[in-house]
Amino acid sequence: MIDTFSANSLKILDKNPEEFKKKYIENLSLAPSNKNTKQGQNLHSFLCYYLKDFDTSKIEAAFSPADRNFIEQLKNYEIIKTLKDTQKKDIEQPFLIKCQKTSLKSNSGNYPDATSYPDSLSRSIEEKAAQPAAGEFPIDNKRPDMQNQKACKAKKTDTFYLTGRFDAVLLDKNPKIQIYDWKTINLPKNPNDDIQTIVYLYAASKLYKTNDILITYLSLTKDENTTIAFDSADNYLAKITAIVNKYKDK
Numbered sequence: 001m002i003d004t005f006s007a008n009s010l011k012i013l014d015k016n017p018e019e020f021k022k023k024y025i026e027n028l029s030l031a032p033s034n035k036n037t038k039q040g041q042n043l044h045s046f047l048c049y050y051l052k053d054f055d056t057s058k059i060e061a062a063f064s065p066a067d068r069n070f071i072e073q074l075k076n077y078e079i080i081k082t083l084k085d086t087q088k089k090d091i092e093q094p095f096l097i098k099c100q101k102t103s104l105k106s107n108s109g110n111y112p113d114a115t116s117y118p119d120s121l122s123r124s125i126e127e128k129a130a131q132p133a134a135g136e137f138p139i140d141n142k143r144p145d146m147q148n149q150k151a152c153k154a155k156k157t158d159t160f161y162l163t164g165r166f167d168a169v170l171l172d173k174n175p176k177i178q179i180y181d182w183k184t185i186n187l188p189k190n191p192n193d194d195i196q197t198i199v200y201l202y203a204a205s206k207l208y209k210t211n212d213i214l215i216t217y218l219s220l221t222k223d224e225n226t227t228i229a230f231d232s233a234d235n236y237l238a239k240i241t242a243i244v245n246k247y248k249d250k
Contacts, residue, residue, distance in 0.1 A: 007196040040184035088171040176212040202236035
């Protein structure tokens with residue numbers, strides 16, 4: 001039974017549950033490493049040591065002349081210079097966030113998806129409550145959302161975990177938390193709706209206890225970046241839960 005999900009595994013599960021099963025349940029490797037993957041791993045490793053203020057001279061000496069020239073350019077990126085110069089930062093910060101989802105069952109036997117959760121129920125999930133507190137669904141036929149609340153009842157609460165690693169986190173006052181994620185070549189096509197964005201912003205809100213968060217994707221080879229601000233923990237958790245619900249243990 002898989003109960004721990006990364007942003008990448010959620011992307012695969014959302015797109016193709018059968019591929020998820022083969023890779024994460026049957027342990028079948030479907031995508032061998034390529035040149036871009038290895039390049040990305042080398043760049044990530046270098047930046048980790050460099051931003052932690054380790055002596056990277058021996059690492060740089062092992063690179064080809066062309067790669068050493070690129071490394072020098074990389075050091076002059078504004079984002080890299082900012083992170084290098086600040087003391088308030090976390091580099092390669094891992095996270096493991098506990099989440100709880102509540103499965104809902106309607107009286108008609110249909111199951112709504114996560115985005116149809118009432119706000120009050122989303123809050124109860126967020127606060128890790130097993131069931132809505134007594135009186136949370138008041139019996140008042142005049143309330144406009146009464147039909148939705150009467151149609152749904154908590155069936156059970158399941159626990160799952162989100163895991164991953166922030167490439168870099170700048171701990172400052174405005175915004176309070178600035179996450180950075182390195183991309184070897186291309187930035188996400190739809191960063192606001194990207195599953196990694198959703199998972200990372202939600203996890204950061206739990207790890208750092210704030211909603212004052214930004215995530216910036218930086219293309220290392222193009223020196224391009226895009227930034228997304230934190231939106232809603234309830235919406236993030238609902239979207240994540242909808243994907244997790246696609247997993248069926250067989």
